[in-house]
Amino acid sequence: MSYKEIIAKYAEVPGGIIEAFHAVEKELSFLPEEAIAEAARVFKVPAAEAFGVASFYSMFSTKARGKNVIRLCESAPCHVAGAAEVVAAIEKELGIRMGESTNDGLFALEFTECVGQCQATPVITINSKPYLDVTPAIIPNILAEYK
Amino acid sequence: MAEEMRIVLRNYGKIDPLNIDEYIAAGGYKALEKAKGMNKIDLIEEVKKSNLRGRGGAGFNCGQKWFFAYQTNADQKYVVCNADEGEPGTYKDRLIMQGDPQSVLEGMAVCGYAIGANKGFIYCRGEYPYVVDILNQAIDQAKAKGVLGDFDIEVRMGAGAYVCGEETALIESIEGHRGEPRFKPPFPGVEGLWGKPTIINNVETFANIPVIVDKGGDWYAAIGAPSYPGTKVLTLTGDVNNKTFFEVPTSTTIREVVYGLGGGVAGGKKFKAVQIGGTSGGFIPESLLDTAISFDAMSAIGATLGSGAVFVMDESRDMVDVVSKITKFFEHESCGKCAPCREGTARMNELVGKIKGGKGSAADIALLKKLGGVMSIACLCGLGQAAPAPVLTTIGHFAADYEDKLV
Numbered sequence: 001m002s003y004k005e006i007i008a009k010y011a012e013v014p015g016g017i018i019e020a021f022h023a024v025e026k027e028l029s030f031l032p033e034e035a036i037a038e039a040a041r042v043f044k045v046p047a048a049e050a051f052g053v054a055s056f057y058s059m060f061s062t063k064a065r066g067k068n069v070i071r072l073c074e075s076a077p078c079h080v081a082g083a084a085e086v087v088a089a090i091e092k093e094l095g096i097r098m099g100e101s102t103n104d105g106l107f108a109l110e111f112t113e114c115v116g117q118c119q120a121t122p123v124i125t126i127n128s129k130p131y132l133d134v135t136p137a138i139i140p141n142i143l144a145e146y147k
Numbered sequence: 148m149a150e151e152m153r154i155v156l157r158n159y160g161k162i163d164p165l166n167i168d169e170y171i172a173a174g175g176y177k178a179l180e181k182a183k184g185m186n187k188i189d190l191i192e193e194v195k196k197s198n199l200r201g202r203g204g205a206g207f208n209c210g211q212k213w214f215f216a217y218q219t220n221a222d223q224k225y226v227v228c229n230a231d232e233g234e235p236g237t238y239k240d241r242l243i244m245q246g247d248p249q250s251v252l253e254g255m256a257v258c259g260y261a262i263g264a265n266k267g268f269i270y271c272r273g274e275y276p277y278v279v280d281i282l283n284q285a286i287d288q289a290k291a292k293g294v295l296g297d298f299d300i301e302v303r304m305g306a307g308a309y310v311c312g313e314e315t316a317l318i319e320s321i322e323g324h325r326g327e328p329r330f331k332p333p334f335p336g337v338e339g340l341w342g343k344p345t346i347i348n349n350v351e352t353f354a355n356i357p358v359i360v361d362k363g364g365d366w367y368a369a370i371g372a373p374s375y376p377g378t379k380v381l382t383l384t385g386d387v388n389n390k391t392f393f394e395v396p397t398s399t400t401i402r403e404v405v406y407g408l409g410g411g412v413a414g415g416k417k418f419k420a421v422q423i424g425g426t427s428g429g430f431i432p433e434s435l436l437d438t439a440i441s442f443d444a445m446s447a448i449g450a451t452l453g454s455g456a457v458f459v460m461d462e463s464r465d466m467v468d469v470v471s472k473i474t475k476f477f478e479h480e481s482c483g484k485c486a487p488c489r490e491g492t493a494r495m496n497e498l499v500g501k502i503k504g505g506k507g508s509a510a511d512i513a514l515l516k517k518l519g520g521v522m523s524i525a526c527l528c529g530l531g532q533a534a535p536a537p538v539l540t541t542i543g544h545f546a547a548d549y550e551d552k553l554v
Contacts, residue, residue, distance in 0.1 A: 014341070015323030018306055022273070043323065056325040056482075057306030059273045075235030076426060077384035077458055079472045113309060113476055114235035114426075115274045118384045118456075119391055128276050 001027060003035040007042050017043045017053055021060055029069065029108070030061040058112070066101035066108035068146045071125045075114040081121035082135075089136030090124075093143060106146065149403035152370070153394045154378045155354045159246035164281065167288040170249040176294045178357035182257045183296075190261050191217055194356070196364030198376050203229055203312070203349030204424065204453040205529070206375065206442040209356075212346060215336035216262040219344040224264035226255050227340060227347040230271040230278070231317055233309040234425025235476070236456035239380035240350035242392060244271070244278050247354070248285035252300060254353030257360055258346055259298045267300040268340070270317050273307050309480040313528045314347040315339075316482065327484040328528040351380060371397035372441035379440060379455050385421075386413045386461035395440070397452075402436035405459055416461035420545065424453020426473050427533035429540035430466065449540060451533070466541040466548040467503050474499045477534040488531030491522040495538060502552050512542060512549055 006023045010016035017039050024035050031054050040050035054060050072078075072087055087098065090109065094102055101108040117123045120132035124142075131142055153159065162169035170176070182190050195210025216224060228251060232240040244251060255267045271279050282302045289295050308326045310316045315329035318340050339345025355377060359367045368376045380394045381404060388410030395404065405411065405421060412418050420430045423440070429450035431438070438444050445452045460469065474496035481492040498515050501507045519535030526532045542549060 015303075015321050017323040018320065019304065022304060022306065045323075049324075052325050053323065057273070057308050058479075059307035074472065075476065076422075076469055076472050077236045080385055080460065080464060080469065112274075112307070113480065114233065114237070116232055116238040116241050116272070118236050118238055118382060121384065121390075125274070128274065 003028065003032065004038055007035065007039050011042050017045070017050065018057070021054060025060060029067050030063060030065050032064075033062070036062070061108075064101075066105055068106060068126055069108045069110060071110050071112035071115070072098075073113065073115055073121075073123045074111045077114070077118045078122040083122040085136050086122050086124065086134050086139070089139045090143075093139050107143070149395055149399045149407040151393050151408070152378050152396050154358050154370075155243060155250075155351055155380055156246065156394045157358065158250065159242065162247070164246055164248055165284055165288075167249055167285070167292055167294075170247070171292075171294075174361070175249055175357070176253055178360035179253050179256050179260075179294070182360050183260055187217060187261050187263070190257070190360070193364045194261070194359060197359045197367035198364075198374075199352065199355055199359060199367065200375055200442060201349055202351035202355070202379070202455075204234075204451065206452070209348060209352055212336055212348075213258060213261050215334065216264075216344040216346045219337050221344050223266070223343045224262055225340045225343055225345040226259045226262070226264045226267040227317070227321070227345055228255055228267065228269040228353055229312065229314065229317060229347050229349050230269050230275075231305050231312040232272055232275075232350070232454070233312050234427070234454040234456055236382060236384045236458045237425055237454040238382050239392060239455055241275060241278055242380065243350050243354050244275075245281055248281055249289065250354045250357060251350055252285060252289050252295065254348075254356035255300060256295050256298045257356050258348065258353070262344070262346055264346070265297050265299060267298060268321055269300060269302045270311070270321055271302055271304055272311075273305045276304065279304055308482070309476075310482045310528070310530050313530060316528070317347065318345065325482070327482045328530075330527070371399075372439055372444065375442040375452075379452065381440070381455045381457050383409050383457045383459065385459040386416065386464070387411070387457075387459040388413050397441040398439050400437050400439050401431060404440065404457055405436065409457070409459065412459065412461050414461070416463060418459070419462045419464055420460045420466065420541075422458040422460070422537065423456065424451040425456045426476055427451070427530070427536055428453050428456070429536045430544060431540075432544040449536075449543075451536070466545040467499065467552060470537050470541050471496075471499050471503045473537045477530070481530065481534075485527040485531065487522050487525040488527065488534070491518055491526065491531060492534055494518060495522075495535065499538065502549060505552050506554060507549075507552060508554055512553075515539075516542065
């Protein structure tokens with residue numbers, strides 16, 4: 001589905017621009033400039049305002065990124081549970097740094113704040129699916145699911 | 148010895164959350180039926196009498212809040228459930244919504260009847276798409292059964308902004324805007340979502356409502372601490388043996404939580420500190436562990452109950468290291484609308500980083516104290532007002548961790 005078709009589905013939802021952006025990201029993994037301009041037109045707000053919404057929320061990316069978004073929690077409970085070692089292991093496994101995407105477009109690597117799964121820290125999410133009690137040793141197995 | 152008491156989590160693990168028949172068989176929706184047979188003002192009085200105070204962290208009297216919206220005349224009113232659970236170390240709202248979603252819908256419907264609203268929204272954080280699915284299924288089932296009557300509920304998803312837990316920022320986000328808090332007054336009870344009277348309560352607050360209607364305000368008011376009665380769902384994280392959740396009466400002490408239910412500090416190490424209420428909560432030393440977790444008892448020691456997150460740290464933890472993660476968090480999550488918070492959180496993170504890096508001086512600590520004092524008064528919303536608490540309480544209770552690093 002094109003971003004135009006996706007956004008059109010939310011045209012009648014009051015305040016639906018955020019829902020529309022979620023739907024576009026699900027398809028494209030980020031919000032292209034044209035999609036933000038289209039949303040501004042559909043929801044009858046200035047382009048600056050639509051861009052303001054897109055850039056405000058941390059789950060929205062206005063830059064192209066990998067298809068599978070890996071987010072590593074860096075809040076205090078994950079921090080004291082060894083999140084830094086998990087970060088190092090994933091960076092090594094994918095050969096990229098935090099904030100970057102792999103060349104094959106398969107993975108994007110980002111920090112996040114708490115994802116609310118603190119019973120089993122450290123936690124990472126891939127496309128919002130949580131992985132619990134993550135250790136450097138199990139990283140390759142987790143990533144294999146998405147290759 | 149502290150014991151659990153499950154009111155909010157009364158059905159957790161006992162019923163299939165995706166089968167409304169099991170909720171109804173467990174007594175569900177009887178409270179809504181009873182509420183609808185009551186005069187609205189009597190219903191609000193009953194909630195007021197329970198002295199239930201908001202479980203999202205602010206601790207405002209729930210029935211009083213409902214009364215404001217009730218007495219405001221409008222062609223449309225709204226009920227909003229705040230499910231934007233974002234305090235690090237907190238997952239109690241997720242547990243409630245995953246384990247017993249109908250209890251939240253029923254609480255919202257009772258509120259809708261009381262204030263005269265036929266439309267509700269649940270604003271669920273973007274990190275919980277799997278909870279959004281559960282809520283939508285629960286709403287579909289409730290509509291199919293007809294239990295909600297003419298009360299409609301819609302789920303909206305956030306997109307990763309801690310500040311949207313602030314009620315007016317949350318309203319802005321539902322309206323499709325950046326999640327920046329509004330100036331108050333007007334309060335949402337008078338002018339909220341799309342300018343209409345709106346009640347915003349936390350997930351845990353709503354989940355308490357059916358039980359209060361069913362058993363009466365007096366019954367509830369007698370549980371736990373009199374000034375903040377009932378129970379609180381706590382989530383334990385960090386260096387504690389039992390990293391899990393408990394629901395306890397609000398008269399339970401911190402020591403009972405950490406050493407009783409929590410099983411004490413992990414790995415046989417010594418206790419150093421506990422931070423309660425999420426990342427904006429104060430750090431509490433050993434000497435204050437006999438404080439009850441209730442809202443006012445916590446306020447009295449310069450701490451908060453907040454969301455009920457309990458983050459335990461052992462003797463090996465450096466407070467400046469932990470606090471540096473927290474100041475970074477607030478710099479990132481400040482929405483930027485007001486200068487004291489936008490600039491204050493950034494400078495605070497800079498100063499703590501300087502001290503952590505071994506380049507700070509006693510003057511930097513004095514500056515942190517002054518900055519924290521200004522922010523707690525001058526910031527527009529709770530985010531900026533609470534942001535200095537971890538810094539100020541660690542400087543107060545764990546000064547040595549800072550002093551060791553000074554030039």
